[in-house]
Amino acid sequence: MKKNEILEEILNEVEKHPEIMSRREALKYLSVSPMAASILAGATIGASSVSASSAKGKIVIVGGGLAGMSTAARLNNTLSNADITVIEPDPTSVSYQPGQTLVGAGLWDAADITYNRDDFLPSGVKLIKGSVTAFNPDSNSVTVDGSQEVTYDHMIIATGLMLNYAAIKGLDGVITSSGTDNASVKKTVGKDGVHSIYFRDGSTATWEGIQELVAKAKAHKGPEKLQAVFTHPNTPIKCGGAPKKIMYLVNSRLEEAGVRDKVELTLYPNGGKMFGVPEYHEAILQQYKDRGFKWHYAHNLVEIDTKGKVATFNHHWTEKGAWDEDLEEYGVELKSELVEVPYDFIHITPPMKAPDVVANSDVGSDKGWVPVTKETMRHVKYENVWCLGDVAAVPMGKTGGSVRKQYKVVVDNLVASMEGKSLPSKYGGYTVCPLITSIGTVMLAEFDWSKKPTPSFPLDPTKERWIWWLLKVYALKPMTIHGMLSGRA
Amino acid sequence: MIKQISTIALVAIAAIAFTGCSGEKKATEVKTYKYSTTEVYEKSCSKCHGLNGEGNVEKKTPALNDRTAGEMAQDLFDVKNGGTNQSSGTDHEIMEHNMQKLVDKGFDYDINSMAEYMSKLSKK
Numbered sequence: 188m189k190k191n192e193i194l195e196e197i198l199n200e201v202e203k204h205p206e207i208m209s210r211r212e213a214l215k216y217l218s219v220s221p222m223a224a225s226i227l228a229g230a231t232i233g234a235s236s237v238s239a240s241s242a243k244g245k246i247v248i249v250g251g252g253l254a255g256m257s258t259a260a261r262l263n264n265t266l267s268n269a270d271i272t273v274i275e276p277d278p279t280s281v282s283y284q285p286g287q288t289l290v291g292a293g294l295w296d297a298a299d300i301t302y303n304r305d306d307f308l309p310s311g312v313k314l315i316k317g318s319v320t321a322f323n324p325d326s327n328s329v330t331v332d333g334s335q336e337v338t339y340d341h342m343i344i345a346t347g348l349m350l351n352y353a354a355i356k357g358l359d360g361v362i363t364s365s366g367t368d369n370a371s372v373k374k375t376v377g378k379d380g381v382h383s384i385y386f387r388d389g390s391t392a393t394w395e396g397i398q399e400l401v402a403k404a405k406a407h408k409g410p411e412k413l414q415a416v417f418t419h420p421n422t423p424i425k426c427g428g429a430p431k432k433i434m435y436l437v438n439s440r441l442e443e444a445g446v447r448d449k450v451e452l453t454l455y456p457n458g459g460k461m462f463g464v465p466e467y468h469e470a471i472l473q474q475y476k477d478r479g480f481k482w483h484y485a486h487n488l489v490e491i492d493t494k495g496k497v498a499t500f501n502h503h504w505t506e507k508g509a510w511d512e513d514l515e516e517y518g519v520e521l522k523s524e525l526v527e528v529p530y531d532f533i534h535i536t537p538p539m540k541a542p543d544v545v546a547n548s549d550v551g552s553d554k555g556w557v558p559v560t561k562e563t564m565r566h567v568k569y570e571n572v573w574c575l576g577d578v579a580a581v582p583m584g585k586t587g588g589s590v591r592k593q594y595k596v597v598v599d600n601l602v603a604s605m606e607g608k609s610l611p612s613k614y615g616g617y618t619v620c621p622l623i624t625s626i627g628t629v630m631l632a633e634f635d636w637s638k639k640p641t642p643s644f645p646l647d648p649t650k651e652r653w654i655w656w657l658l659k660v661y662a663l664k665p666m667t668i669h670g671m672l673s674g675r676a
Numbered sequence: 677m678i679k680q681i682s683t684i685a686l687v688a689i690a691a692i693a694f695t696g697c698s699g700e701k702k703a704t705e706v707k708t709y710k711y712s713t714t715e716v717y718e719k720s721c722s723k724c725h726g727l728n729g730e731g732n733v734e735k736k737t738p739a740l741n742d743r744t745a746g747e748m749a750q751d752l753f754d755v756k757n758g759g760t761n762q763s764s765g766t767d768h769e770i771m772e773h774n775m776q777k778l779v780d781k782g783f784d785y786d787i788n789s790m791a792e793y794m795s796k797l798s799k800k
């Protein structure tokens with residue numbers, strides 16, 4: 188990663204929106220400031236560069252997305268006798284998924300976020316273009332595409348997760364975000380007002396859907412508002428903020444077109460709060476009130492009639508139950524009902540799960556996700572198996588921001604274990620969610636397992652700020668693509 | 677908008693993007709608990725889940741001795757926090773209610789220590 192490459196990437200992004208900042212201006216600030224320059228220089232050397240090791244062993248990495256490929260690069264930088272194999276079927280596996288939110292809102296194109304796996308394979312690292320179809324951890328091997336047996340001394344599982352659209356009645360398909368094998372989902376999603384930014388093609392279609400909604404709103408007469416509905420499922424999801432980000436961006440686009448008053452925007456999350464961290468929960472509630480959004484907690488999308496444009500939610504709640512002797516308190520009873528919600532536009536965040544091949548194997552768990560000791564990222568049963576990224580059973584993770592912390596922990600610990608040393612590195616649960624609250628503002632929600640805000644800057648972390656918008660839109664992509672995927676940032 | 681640009685802003689961006697966020701700096705709070713993990717389990721959890729964590733069909737409680745400490749820690753985190761994700765909620769609304777009541781009564785505990793304890797139950 189060259190200093191100039193990063194600078195160039197940032198400037199390219201800046202150039203796309205001259206109304207916000209000109210290239211000349213950006214260049215001036217980035218190069219004139221000696222501090223900015225020294226930070227950039229520091230990044231190229233890598234503040235977190237790892238010391239070299241001559242440990243030996245065959246390492247197999249299953250999945251070459253953000254987590255798998257970054258880990259391959261960092262191990263490759265660290266081990267002087269590296270023997271690393273990445274198994275990945277998708278030619279565009281390293282595409283920049285966080286950018287799908289911006290594609291959905293018409294700020295970027297799919298071409299801005301599509302990156303080729305083969306361009307990011309670190310030199311010397313072997314690639315098997317295929318899918319693991321069986322894990323055999325007791326014999327230290329995996330099966331690729333049903334036939335090829337690949338053995339390892341150490342394995343890293345980084346398969347990411349599956350978008351389970353098929354779990355919603357009326358939809359079909361279980362797919363990945365970057366993959367192009369998504370015809371089954373596109374039969375119903377990406378048209379007729381049904382949208383989803385969670386897969387790349389879906390994000391392109393979402394922008395068309397928003398424009399249709401705007402056009403419809405412009406033509407709309409009468410007191411009844413058009414209904415824009417946003418869902419959040421009952422499973423862990425990647426980027427927990429994205430269901431809300433797209434809502435904020437739709438709001439921005441409607442405001443910009445002068446038709447915000449024609450459309451009701453409502454969030455239907457399965458859970459009972461906006462965010463796991465109380466400070467951010469409160470901040471988001473206030474943002475919702477300020478914008479006139481509606482929300483109904485404890486609603487899980489279970490069925491959709493895409494012809495009649497009606498979404499059915501399972502609404503659930505608890506009621507005071509009988510006195511419980513063991514608890515020495517009143518217990519609660521579960522209640523539920525089905526609620527039908529007509530929509531003009533619906534954004535679906537699908538339920539998500541671990542790939543079946545992982546969940547149903549010995550390396551999976553009853554809930555599918557790979558069980559790791561969450562501090563060390565080592566598998567709870569197999570000492571030579573490690574896991575990171577979206578497929579790991581780690582609370583609150585599932586973002587590129589958490590991968591950025593985890594992959595360093597995995598590399599440090601794996602190398603130490605290859606050298607027969609104790610594990611030096613611990614993951615503390617750090618996650619970052621740059622919550623886009625409008626075109627031009629972001630609340631940078633950073634937190635960890637303590638469920639307390641962990642801001643990196645001495646600024647109130649619950650405030651929406653323009654500078655975080657710049658961070659999100661201009662700096663995070665080059666940091667990810669050039670920094671992480673080369674194992675350095 | 678242009679006027680808002682300051683060197684400070686861009687330096688801040690560069691700093692967070694490239695030097696890594698100092699998420700690890702947190703002050704380690706030492707939390708003290710009223711009862712030991714064993715006491716919490718024996719005085720409270722065992723009433724519903726059984727002394728060996730075997731579960732109880734009549735009380736509709738699941739077994740808790742069938743998973744590793746790592747898996748258990750995740751499940752405890754889920755129940756104690758009302759879900760492990762931002763707005764996904766939890767499948768354990770009854771136990772979420774119970775846990776809040778138990779914590780109020782002083783049966784609070786460290787998740788890792790409880791997970792460790794439970795993973796050994798079946799082997800007693």
Ligand SMILES: Cc1cc2nc3c(=O)[nH]c(=O)nc-3n(C[C@H](O)[C@H](O)[C@H](O)COP(=O)(O)OP(=O)(O)OC[C@H]3O[C@@H](n4cnc5c(N)ncnc54)[C@H](O)[C@@H]3O)c2cc1C
Pocket residue numbers: 249250251252253254255274275276277280281283284285286287288317318319320345346347348363364365366384385386425426429542544575576577578585586587588589590619620621
């Ligand atoms: C809409 C959206 C918005 C997001 N916004 C943000 C954000 O603002 N900030 C943030 O930090 N993160 C964000 N993320 C999340 C971030 O993209 C993911 O957390 C990150 O990509 C996880 O990396 P991963 O390597 O675990 O999974 P992935 O990058 O998904 O890669 C997994 C790879 O494994 C491969 N694979 C699967 N099964 C197999 C198999 N059996 N054999 C071999 N290979 C296999 C897949 O083909 C895939 O390429 C967002 C994601 C989406 C979809």
